Amino acid sequence: MSGLQPVRGTQDLLPDAQRRHRAVIDTARRIAERYGYQEIATPIFEFTEVFARPIGETSDIVTKEMYSFKDRGGEEITLRPEYTAGIVRAVLSNGLTQSLPLKLFAAGPMFRYERPQKGRFRQFHQIDLELIGAGAPAADIEMIALGAEILEALGVLARTELELNTLGDTASRHAYREALIGYYTSRSSGLSEDSLRRLEKNPLRILDSKDEGDKRINAEAPGFEQYLTPEARDFFQKVRDGLDTLGIAYRLNPRLVRGLDYYCHTAFEFVTTDLGAQGTVLGGGRYDGLMGVMGGPETPGVGWAAGIERLALLIDEPPSPPRPIALVPLGEAGERMALKLAQSLRRAGFTIDLGYSGNIKRRLQRADKIKARAAVILGDNELQREVAALRDLDTGEQSEVPLSGLEDRLAPFR
Ligand code: ATP
Ligand code: MG
Numbered sequence: 001m002s003g004l005q006p007v008r009g010t011q012d013l014l015p016d017a018q019r020r021h022r023a024v025i026d027t028a029r030r031i032a033e034r035y036g037y038q039e040i041a042t043p044i045f046e047f048t049e050v051f052a053r054p055i056g057e058t059s060d061i062v063t064k065e066m067y068s069f070k071d072r073g074g075e076e077i078t079l080r081p082e083y084t085a086g087i088v089r090a091v092l093s094n095g096l097t098q099s100l101p102l103k104l105f106a107a108g109p110m111f112r113y114e115r116p117q118k119g120r121f122r123q124f125h126q127i128d129l130e131l132i133g134a135g136a137p138a139a140d141i142e143m144i145a146l147g148a149e150i151l152e153a154l155g156v157l158a159r160t161e162l163e164l165n166t167l168g169d170t171a172s173r174h175a176y177r178e179a180l181i182g183y184y185t186s187r188s189s190g191l192s193e194d195s196l197r198r199l200e201k202n203p204l205r206i207l208d209s210k211d212e213g214d215k216r217i218n219a220e221a222p223g224f225e226q227y228l229t230p231e232a233r234d235f236f237q238k239v240r241d242g243l244d245t246l247g248i249a250y251r252l253n254p255r256l257v258r259g260l261d262y263y264c265h266t267a268f269e270f271v272t273t274d275l276g277a278q279g280t281v282l283g284g285g286r287y288d289g290l291m292g293v294m295g296g297p298e299t300p301g302v303g304w305a306a307g308i309e310r311l312a313l314l315i316d317e318p319p320s321p322p323r324p325i326a327l328v329p330l331g332e333a334g335e336r337m338a339l340k341l342a343q344s345l346r347r348a349g350f351t352i353d354l355g356y357s358g359n360i361k362r363r364l365q366r367a368d369k370i371k372a373r374a375a376v377i378l379g380d381n382e383l384q385r386e387v388a389a390l391r392d393l394d395t396g397e398q399s400e401v402p403l404s405g406l407e408d409r410l411a412p413f414r
Pocket of ligand 2: 060
């Protein structure tokens with residue numbers, strides 16, 4: 001019965017997996033807050049146009065990967081495939097362009113119709129950081145430093161390499177684009193169909209192609225370097241100097257591109273070899289023209305997104321949840337007592353498990369199974385004497401404790 005299977009490319013995050021995801025998100029949020037970033041949440045779906053134009057009609061996302069549908073009111077809707085366009089839409093909808101620069105953090109699910117494999121899903125999750133309204137190289141440096149810091153705190157920085165490139169300014173990009181059109185036209189017989197289409201609309205994107213034939217042609221494509229204007233060169237140098245100052249190592253990768261006109265200057269990715277083909281854990285760059293493309297005032301921006309599933313595969317086991325204390329009532333008076341005691345102990349900050357039924361043996365077995373640290377046994381006899389039996393489940397030691405002093409005696413098992 002296919003109805004009992006999750007949809008292909010989606011997965012349940014059972015408690016152990018979800019704890020890993022939470023560890024990634026909590027660490028990222030904590031560090032982002034230290035840099036002055038505030039959390040934002042935008043809707044999981046938007047009007048399709050919010051994504052279609054900004055992400056671009058030649059991109060894989062828009063041509064093949066978007067979950068788009070008409071809703072019951074006839075609106076064209078898309079489940080978000082990435083954060084930036086929705087966040088910029090939110091900035092414009094809420095008039096936040098009055099309070100720039102904005103430093104925003106977000107984390108949540110994304111949807112792309114891709115071929116599922118290790119580290120690649122149709123519903124996946126991203127951490128996202130955006131710095132909107134800052135056009136100086138210092139903003140690019142901060143963004144990359146923040147990414148490195150989060151990866152470091154997650155214990156995965158040492159397993160990644162930072163790749164860096166520049167897409168220059170508008171003038172540089174136009175000159176480079178011409179050079180690429182010339183080159184690819186001369187090699188067009190070897191290009192994939194997708195790339196032939198890109199050649200007309202967006203040749204820069206060919207550099208990013210995953211097609212093997214395209215890759216061979218890309219290997220000899222002209223580099224960006226010689227087409228950079230002095231201003232663009234200077235901007236890139238400042239970013240590199242900042243990274244050097246912070247001791248953040250990187251490798252220049254002239255093939256690292258984002259294909260759209262509003263992307264400019266810095267592009268970067270943190271890549272690992274530990275995840276097979278899905279090596280990019282974090283990617284981002286500068287998008288100064290995006291706000292304008294979306295109908296807002298020209299406003300610079302820089303940001304990145306990281307895949308939580310991929311990071312969750314790389315981190316160490318996060319700390320386990322606190323071990324509970326099991327309350328084991330025997331008899332009616334014990335049940336009543338346990339109910340009240342569970343309430344007061346939980347209010348006092350203890351993690352309490354209260355079984356619902358069963359004899360003492362069953363209940364102690366359950367206490368064992370949930371790895372309870374101790375059991376408090378509440379028998380009718382004991383209760384008449386206002387005491388309970390406290391059993392240390394690690395040592396097996398058992399002692400009688402007056403109910404009035406129970407909280408103090410439990411403190412070491414917290
Ligand atoms: P890729 O080259 O792996 O397809 P991308 O360029 O499409 O990545 P971005 O759009 O830059 O990726 O998204 C940022 C990050 O989100 C990626 O570096 C990756 O960690 C993660 N990511 C992207 N697509 C998926 C997916 N389908 N499943 C899981 N994680 C993903
Ligand atoms: Mg992709």
